[in-house]
Amino acid sequence: MNLKGISNVVSNKLARQVLIGQKHSPKILFVAGVIGVATTVVLACRATLKVDEILEEAQKDIHQAKELLSSGHENYSELDYKRDITVVNIRTGATLVKLYGPALIVGVAAIGALVGSHAILSKRNIALTAAYASLEKAYKEYRIRVIDEIGEDKERELRYRSGVREIKEIGVDGKVINKIERVFDPNSISPYARFFDPMSSAWSKEPEYNLLFLKSQQTYANDLLRARGHLFLNEVYDALDIERSKAGAVVGWVISKHGDNYVDFGIYNGSDVAKRDFVHGNEGSILLDFNVDGVIYDLL
Secondary structure (H helix, E strand, O other), X not given: OOHHHHHHHHHHHHHHHHXXXXXXXXXXXXXXXHHHHHHXXXXXXXXXXXXXXXXXXXXXXXXXXXXXXXXXXXXXXXXXXXXXXXXXXXXXXXXXXXXXXXXXXXXXXXXXXXXXXXXXXXXXXXXXXXXXXXXXXXXXXXXXXXXXXXXXXXXXXXXXXXXXXXXXXXXXXXXXXXXXXEEOOHHHOOOOOEEEOOOOOOOOOOHHXXXXXXXXXXXXXXXXXHHHOEEEHHHHHHHOOOOOOOHHHOEEEEOOOOOXXXXXXXXXXXOOHHHHHHHOOOOOOEEEOOOOOEEHHHOO
């Protein structure tokens, strides 16, 4: 490898290390800030142990000046006394500043590190929120164009990778009836969808109870949305005892001209066989897909 090649390798590795450092800079600054705060406390405590000695020395000098003034010494006037007191105060103050200086410097640096960590994280969160909002907006606009072109049913079929399933039912007359029902691939639903199943403490072995519970929570979520004007998806997850998500911390519902203005868990979907079974009491668990409006902060 020639000299230029070696230089490029070293440069690439150095640039990568710098990038890794930038990636972890909030954590590094936060840890440095915490350590700095602890160090400040230790330095301040050590300095405080020496304060009494410094103040005693100052009081001793002031007492000597007072005694000299009260003795009526002809070469020591009131002006000399005031000058000496000023010198003692300035000297004592400078000593105290020097004593607490290291603690003050470390404390300021620690606060700066903590503020810097917060500022970097805030900027990154703003950038991520903006990127997510742009992506979501582009996706919604794309869906609208597809629906206008091929129709809502066909768009739903493509989005959820739907297929058909043949089922047999017994009619009232005892004859077998062949039916074709559309089914959807659960792996193709939105990223906000979650299962309401035995993993939730609110789930019951009685399907009818689960349906009643979900309907009541959906009603409560709508009441909360109308009362506050906004609702985060993670709040709904909490009500259902479903694990929170990172997206759920920023997306949700907002009362506005651009949203649905209501919360829908996606319980009733006649095209989804599994959900029909749940509503009919033949299935105890259900995959909920929520109609979130998008990133709440961008809809306010």
